[in-house]
Amino acid sequence: MRSYIIKPKSVKKSEIIKNDYIFSASRHNNIQINSNFDYLVNLIKISKKSVSLTNQKKYFNYVEIGSINTTTGYIEPTLKKSIDISTDSVFQLEKDDILISTVRTYLGGIGIINQKDQYLVASKALIVLRELKKDINKYYLFGILRTGFFIEQTNLILNASMYPRMDKDSFDKLKIPFPTNTNHQNPEKVENHISNIVQNIIDKEEQIKLKNKQIDELIEKELKEKQKAGSFSYRYPKISEIREETRLDTGLYERNFKEIDFLIRNYEGGIFQIPLDKFKSGSTPKVRVFDPQNKKYKWVTPTLITDQGNYQPSATINMDSKNNLSKDCILIINRTSKGKKGEYVGITCFYEVNSFGLGQHNQGLYQIKDYSKFEKLFIICLLNSKLYRKLCGCISIGSKMKEMKSLDFAFLKFPNFPDSKQKEIVNLYYKSLEKNKNLNIENYLEIEKIRNRKLGIFQLNLEIFSLQEQLETLVHKIVSEEYIEIDFAY
Incomplete structure (x- = not known):
């Protein structure tokens, strides 16, 4: 695992004073960085647009800390009644908002909103990044935030406790690297390449979600359309049934x-x-x-x-x-x-x-x-x-x-579904295809999205991890100021 931490051999008294008299070793470490970087505070604004839940009688798609997949950054909201959300106020979310978990930053709790929904809201334990301050690609920025380079930086500034917390006032200490002419004669191409990779990962996640939904629908449709004679009737359990199951601490007797x-x-197929x-x-x-x-x-x-x-x-x-x-x-x-x-x-x-x-x-x-x-x-x-x-x-x-x-x-x-139905379901989960060829910066995302729609869930998941490794390597080369060859293979 790569590390970008630079540990000093000694610490001056002035530096301890500058760090609010904090003696934690991590606060006096530095991070390796290239010659072209900017601080996160200069790149994007924090959104504080809120929605009051007081007297609300609605359902909301609620994003909380656990909604962010710490490995991929994918966000899965939960549909909740306003009364079931344990706070009076939440953040209003918009498409392309970047969310940073204040308590899971060090684990990779950083995601991006990929849908439009007026009822999409977030816990205030999340930091919402929305409006860019500079002319940069938001997907490039999100790609940097998702890498080990950025996560390692956050470990230097987290407030120490049982659950280390990210302080939103620390954005002036977090460095975001940008490619230079040393990396490539056209640094903007590197940024666009990283942006494309990030969007490809997001699209693969969306396809996984869609194919899981299709599998659910196929299973339920097959079961409901091919029932034997008879209809369901719910009865409360008898003593004999409870004795047979030998369990009370269970939902075996519930209507559902x-x-x-x-x-x-x-089911007629057995x-x-x-x-x-x-x-x-x-x-x-x-x-x-x-x-x-x-x-x-x-x-x-x-x-x-x-x-x-x-x-x-x-x-x-x-x-x-x-x-x-x-x-x-x-x-x-x-x-x-x-x-x-x-x-x-x-x-x-x-x-x-x-x-x-x-x-x-x-x-x-x-x-x-x-x-x-x-x-x-x-x-x-x-x-x-x-x-x-x-x-x-x-x-x-x-x-x-x-x-x-x-x-x-x-x-x-x-x-016991018929073979044809089993095959239809399995093909959504497991289906491989040859990798795309003749890709370039301009056609990469469009052609990859077409292929993503045909791949199985298993293959999509595998490729997400291959792309994440590629992303980590690219960011490492930017930070180390190594030459980058724009390569679309993964």
Whole structure:
């Protein structure tokens, strides 16, 4: 991992006074920077446009700290009633607003709004950057803010506490680098190239969201249109049913669960279940080194799998024991503190060894590998759908840490869709294409967007990480004043 921190060998008394008598070592470190830079405070204004929620009786698309994906910067608002938002005032948001989390900056809590919505609002724990002060590309600026170079800078100025906070008055200390003639004979081309990469990442995220929605619609439509005779009727549970289930701390008796369960059991194509012996637990090796220089295995935990079921291959591990990821498999989150009702338990990803390499997953995940690749992909699509998020939420147990045991997953029923419908669903999740050729600055984004619409979710996620690595390399070369060749391959 690259580091841009310059640690001084000594600190003058005058510098301690200048830093408000703060003795924290990080406050006296410096950051490596090129000859062409400006301070963030000179580039963009903070928006404080607010909306009062007092006496409001509306639904809002609410963005809070956890709405920003810290790995990709993608923002997923939550639809909430005004009464359910625990504050009297929120920020009004507009398309292309850049949001910086005051408490997750050091983790990468920086995102950009990519939609128009008059009811889109944000928590005041977020800093909203809107109006540019100088003639610069906002996507270039966002790209810089999303890199390790910027994140490392914020660590030098965060107010120390249990939850380090970003102070909006510190923007005069944060440096934004710009390309020079040393990087390229036409520095503006480098800026445009970075802007294009950032917009390509955003478009891929939007396509993932769209394809997940299409999968949900296909599953629900197939189930509802092909029901056997009979209709759903809800009844309160009998004592005999509770004795059979042997559980009171559950949503198994709720109307919502019963209705979805009936929809699946009553499907005319029949159902299938995953046998208990197919589920294999993971482990954390007793002897291990995380993120070693010699990156031997990928490290997989629930926190590295997004809410949409996409694995983020950002951590590695070395160990002296045998690894447990050597074949393509399904990985299912079996416990998480996320959510209120367990709706994030059971989120599933596809681990493809050819794409990620050998790996090791911990005990927070179950592994299933004894199915064909196509069958694995179809199961993943079902488990990540909205219907199965609700089912898993009802089945899961626990208070703060929601959990499902292998026995609970084996209890789940899956509809046996015809092959043609399974293929239609799986193609939205997994579909690869040749990379585009003959790209240039002018046509790059248009042609990439056309290809993005045809790719599967799995491939889109892989390419997002390739583009992020490319972005990190470009910014590193700008800061180090190295020559940059405009290369569209990733």
